[in-house]
Amino acid sequence: xxxxxxxxxxxxxxxxxxxxxxxxxxxxxxxxxxxxxxxxxxxxxxxxxxxxxxxxxxxxxxxxxxxxxxxxxxxxxxxxxxxxxxxxxxxxxxxxxxxxxxxxxxxxxxxxxxxxxxxxxxxxxxxxxxxxxxxxxxxxxxxxxxxxxxxxxxxxxxxxxxxxxxxxxxxxxxxxxxxxxxxxxxxxxxxxxxxxxxxxxxxxxxxxxxxxxxxxxxxxxxxxxxxxxx
Amino acid sequence: xxxxxxxxxxxxxxxxxxxxxxxxxxxxxxxxxxxxxxxxxxxxxxxxxxxxxxxxxxxxxxxxxxxxxxxxxxxxxxxxxxxxxxxxxxxxxxxxxxxxxxxxxxxxxxxxxxxxxxxxxxxxxxxxxxxxxxxxxxxxxxxxxxxxxxxxxxxxxxxxxxxxxxxxxxxxxxxxxxxxxxxxxxxxxxxxxxxxxxxxxxxxxxxxxxxxxxxxxxxxxxxxxxxxxx
DNA sequence: CGACATATTGAGGCCTTTCAATGCTGGTGG
DNA sequence: CCACCAGCATTGAAAGGCCTCAATATGTCG
Numbered sequence: 112x113x114x115x116x117x118x119x120x121x122x123x124x125x126x127x128x129x130x131x132x133x134x135x136x137x138x139x140x141x142x143x144x145x146x147x148x149x150x151x152x153x154x155x156x157x158x159x160x161x162x163x164x165x166x167x168x169x170x171x172x173x174x175x176x177x178x179x180x181x182x183x184x185x186x187x188x189x190x191x192x193x194x195x196x197x198x199x200x201x202x203x204x205x206x207x208x209x210x211x212x213x214x215x216x217x218x219x220x221x222x223x224x225x226x227x228x229x230x231x232x233x234x235x236x237x238x239x240x241x242x243x244x245x246x247x248x249x250x251x252x253x254x255x256x257x258x259x260x261x262x263x264x265x266x267x268x269x270x271x272x273x274x275x276x277x278x279x280x281x282x283x284x285x286x287x288x289x290x291x292x293x294x295x296x297x298x299x300x301x302x303x304x305x306x307x308x309x310x311x312x313x314x315x316x317x318x319x320x321x322x323x324x325x326x327x328x329x330x331x332x333x334x335x336x337x338x339x340x341x
Numbered sequence: 342x343x344x345x346x347x348x349x350x351x352x353x354x355x356x357x358x359x360x361x362x363x364x365x366x367x368x369x370x371x372x373x374x375x376x377x378x379x380x381x382x383x384x385x386x387x388x389x390x391x392x393x394x395x396x397x398x399x400x401x402x403x404x405x406x407x408x409x410x411x412x413x414x415x416x417x418x419x420x421x422x423x424x425x426x427x428x429x430x431x432x433x434x435x436x437x438x439x440x441x442x443x444x445x446x447x448x449x450x451x452x453x454x455x456x457x458x459x460x461x462x463x464x465x466x467x468x469x470x471x472x473x474x475x476x477x478x479x480x481x482x483x484x485x486x487x488x489x490x491x492x493x494x495x496x497x498x499x500x501x502x503x504x505x506x507x508x509x510x511x512x513x514x515x516x517x518x519x520x521x522x523x524x525x526x527x528x529x530x531x532x533x534x535x536x537x538x539x540x541x542x543x544x545x546x547x548x549x550x551x552x553x554x555x556x557x558x559x560x561x562x563x564x565x566x567x568x569x570x571x
Numbered sequence: 572c573g574a575c576a577t578a579t580t581g582a583g584g585c586c587t588t589t590c591a592a593t594g595c596t597g598g599t600g601g
Numbered sequence: 602c603c604a605c606c607a608g609c610a611t612t613g614a615a616a617g618g619c620c621t622c623a624a625t626a627t628g629t630c631g
Contacts (some may be wrong), residue, residue, distance in 0.1 A: 177437065201479075233459075235459065236455070236458065247429075250435065253415070253479060254409075325398075
C-alpha cells in the first residue's frame with residue numbers, strides 16, 4: 112500500500128520544502144522560495160520558455176500540458192498540494208503550466224538546486240531518486256495509455272487522485288474539467304463523462320459537493336483499474 | 342535536427358563508456374564493465390529483481406517490457422548499440438529485459454556509478470541530465486500513445502529508429518517482431534503490419550534485406566509522423 | 572526440404588470518437 | 602435578489618478506427 116502510493120505519486124515523496132528529504136537540514140533551509148498566488152487558469156510558464164524555476168504546490172491544482180500543431184492537447188501531469196512540477200526538460204520547458212484552480216505555489220531557483228547538488232552528495236542522491244520516481248510515473252503512464260481501456264484509465268485516475276489527495280482513500284477532489292481529464296488519459300471528454308456515469312450507476316462512486324467524489328467501493332474501483340499497476 | 346535527435350534518443354547521448362560525457366576522464370575509466378554475450382531471446386534481468394547493474398548495448402537490440410496480469414504485454418523501450426538500459430526504477434526492476442537479437446552488452450555496477458555521483462559533482466550533473474533525457478522521452482511517448490493515430494505512431498517509430506540507427510536517415514534495421522512493435526506502440530501486430538503495408542504502397546518505405554527498411558521519402562514520413570514532436 | 576514461427580491480408584465487430592442537443596452551474600450585472 | 606449568460610457536463614445516435622478472429626503467405630532454422 113505504501114509502496115504503491117509512492118509509485119503513483121512521485122512528487123509527494125518530497126514534501127515542502129523540496130529537499131526536506133535530502134537528509135540534510137542545511138539543504139532544506141537553502142530553498143525558501145518565493146510564494147506565488149495564482150488565479151484560475153493563470154499561466155505559470157509557457158511551452159518553450161527557459162527552465163529557471165521549479166515549483167511546489169501549496170494549495171490548489173496545477174496542470175502541465177502541450178498543444179500539438181493540429182490543436183490536439185495533451186496533459187502531462189496534475190500537481191496537487193505538496194507536489195512538485197516544472198521538471199519537464201533539460202533546457203526549455205516542453206510543456207506549459209497553468210493553474211486549474213486558484214492556487215498558491217512556491218518557486219525555487221533551479222540554479223540553486225543544481226549548485227546544491229554539486230556540493231551536497233546526499234542532495235544529489237536524493238534528487239536523483241526524485242527524478243527517477245518521475246520517470247517511473249511516466250513509464251507507468253505509457254502502459255496506461257498504450258494498453259488499457261477507457262474504464263480502466265478512469266478508474267485508475269480516480270484511485271490515483273484519492274491516494275494523492277488529502278481526504279483519505281475514499282474521498283477525492285476532482286477540480287479539473289472533463290476535457291482536462293480526457294487530455295490526461297488520452298480519451299475524449301464525452302468518454303470520460305460516460306465512464307464516470309457508468310461508475311456512478313454501478314455504485315462504485317458518488318458525487319459530493321464542490322467537485323468531490325466519494326469512492327463507495329474502493330476494492331471494486333481498484334479491481335476496475337486493473338489491479339495495482341499503473 | 343540535432344536537438345530533435347537528442348530528444349528522440351536519450352540514451353545515445355551517452356556513448357560507451359557510460360560516463361564518457363561526464364566531463365571527467367577519470368570518471369570514464371572507473372566503469373570498465375564486464376561484457377555479456379546474449380542469445381536471441383535471452384533474459385537479461387527479470388521484472389521485480391533488484392537493480393544492481395546498468396547495461397550498455399554494444400551490438401544487437403534489447404527490449405524492456407512488462408507483462409500485465411491478464412497477459413497484455415507492454416514494451417517500454419528498445420535499446421540500440423550505444424544506448425543504455427536498466428534504468429527502470431529505484432529499487433527493483435519494473436520491467437524485464439531481453440535480447441531481441443543476438444547481442445553483446447556491457448554491465449556496469451550501479452553502486453559504482455552512485456558512489457561516483459557522490460564524489461564527482463560533474464558526474465552528478467551529467468547523470469542528472471541523462472535521467473532527465475529519459476524522462477523527456479517517456480513524456481513524449483505518453484503523447485504518442487495518448488493522442489496519435491496508428492499511422493502516426495508507426496511513422497514516428499520508423500523515423501526514430503532511423504535517427505538512432507547507424508545507417509543514416511534513410512535506412513534502418515527492424516529486427517523486432519510485429520508483436521514487439523505493437524506492444525511498444527500500443528497497437529496490435531496486425532495493425533502494425535497493415536500500416537507498414539500502406540507505407541510501402543505509398544512508396545514512403547521499401548523493404549531491404551535482413552529486416553532492413555529503406556526510407557524512400559523521408560520528408561513524407563516525417564510529415565506522416567506528425568511534424569517534429571514525439 | 573520440411574516444420575514452425577512470423578508476416579500479411581480479409582471480414583466482421585466492438586469500443587471510442589464525432590457530431591449534436593439538452594441540462595446544469597456558477598458568476599455577473601441589472 | 603434574481604435573471605441571464607457562458608462554460609461545462611451529460612446523454613444520444615451514428616460513424617470510424619482499431620481489434621479480433623481466421624486464413625493464407627513468407628521466411629527461417631533445423
